[in-house]
Amino acid sequence: MRLHLLALLAKEPAHGYELKQALEQTFGSAYPSPNIGQIYVTLGRLEKDGLVRAVDVEQSNRPNKKVYYLTTKGREILTVWVDEPTEGPRVRDEFFMKLVLAPLTGIADRMALISRQRRHYLGLMSDLNDLLARTEPDDRVAILLIEGAMLHLQADLDWLERCQEDLA
Amino acid sequence: MSVIRTVNLVKIYSGGAVPVPAVRGVDLRVEAGEFVAVMGPSGSGKSTLVHMLGGLDARTSGEIWLDEKRVDTLSESAWALLRRKKIGFVFQFFNLVANMTVADNVELPALLAGAAPKDARERREHLLGALNLADRADSAPGQLSGGEQQRVALARALANQPSVLLADEPTGNLDSRNTRDVLRLLSDVHKEGQTIVMVTHDARVAGLADRLVSLFDGEIVDDGRITRRRTGTAGEVIDLR
Incomplete structure (x- = not known):
């Protein structure tokens, strides 16, 4: 702050x-x-x-x-x-590490990890949809923040699909 | 009651040199009032699946049941009748009738299905109003932007209050403001009990669904509920992420 x-x-x-x-x-x-x-x-x-x-x-x-x-x-x-430029989002996140490492251990397969993560992201998206519907239209700053979070989620989902095509 | 049920549904395209399996044994059951999003990489069979559910693509083997009646054995003309009464379809491309007004495009399916003209008009006015298109009612589709035509196509698909709304990438042409109108309408009709099966890459739309079906290589690899979690202000929800 x-x-x-x-x-x-x-x-x-x-x-x-x-x-x-x-x-x-x-x-x-x-x-x-x-x-x-x-x-x-x-x-x-x-x-x-x-x-x-x-x-x-x-x-x-x-x-x-x-x-x-x-x-x-x-x-x-x-x-x-x-x-100074601001750091962008990181891609080598916790999920990525799981996705790469988990199959080596035999604990989970990648398809299951990707599918579960996709549903989790859509749950978050659902929350953001509700939030957007509840937010006053003149609360511009809040709406931009929500839209930004939605676009990040969309990118995360597109990337999951890439992972599914290449790794699963 | 299941609105849609498929049993070991298979589609193999055999036109080319090698037969291409697009859908490989899908068992799917959609209950009345459910909103199901279908996702998966391109080539995973999502569009083929939804087209078969609407009778637009013939199945190779397996069964399709709609409102507890077997429909995969119907003739083309029987499918056409069934679609008028029970199925609303919206595609990435709009397929509007070019020489009819927007209003007539939306009213036509309801009239064909036997609705009273007064009811068809009221429904049309409601849908176009909800999609912020009331002032476009007398235009020809060609005078509208891609996003507007897309919304007209959605209004048309919902005009009959069909047993199921089938959609294939219905927000492909929309900017973020138009998408908000579409999201609101879909959310409203879903709350009123509309059953929806929708193929989409658009996470905002998929986020409205109750359930996600993931396809890969023509098979269902995941089928589960989308759970909502939180309430709070924008600052709180986004910080928690």
Whole structure:
């Protein structure tokens, strides 16, 4: 969450609760509801590392609140994060290792592994279909996230078929 | 009650130099109201299987039962009658009648099956509305995009409320927004009890099914339920993956 908070603070200084609200507003249901305690812990660590600076603001009738600013160092770290390419999905995953190794042991045959995995993926797809149907059309960020997950699943299924053609 | 039942169903294409077995002994039973997705690599026999279920391809041996009646022994003309009443078919290619309007294309199967004109019209209006095509009713199929024609073909297949909807790659021409309309309609008619057997590579559509049949080399290698698991927000469900 560190870099997400830095990005929000690059827009404008904010206190912890405002950051929680900004995450909720920006991501809609695409972000699992952020925990305020976790936000404060993260802000504390960012402050310790010199990436943000906290300023106490006095409030009448209430304890002071801390407003966080991005530091120059924080902005540099954020820029590096934005500029560097992001790792894509890995293909040599747990299933691939099973698929290659299991037949050697005689525990399972590849056809059975592939078939079971295909049904598992379709179960996940079914969940995503339900989720898409439940998501408000104006929750664009959440819809894009769901569609992205669906496209990944489609690729996984196409790849299972390739495995079936070549290995089974 | 089984809507479809096959017993040791075999199809061998013997036109070429060497006979090619496409379907090799399939025993399949589809219960009323089930949505079965059929998947498998190309050449695994999925299209041949579904074509045989609809009487579009003659079986080499074995039995096909529809609504508890044996149908593999029927003549061509008896199959044609049966298809009007009991089977909706949608293909990757649409086969719409070019010189009839979209509305007439959709109404025709219901009228041929003996529905009252008023009922056929209401059903057509409902289906075209659900597929976001109401304003295309008076167009000729040739004036429509591929995705629109595909949706008209689906509406036509559902016009009779057939005993079974047979589909072979029905979303091959759709972009993601059109696919959403099709997914919603399929999901709705399935909830209303429509039996569906669908060959597809499209995981979004297959994800609506209750059951997955995997074919390989003309045989069923897996047949099981697709289980739904979770509820939650987009962030939660996708994080859990």
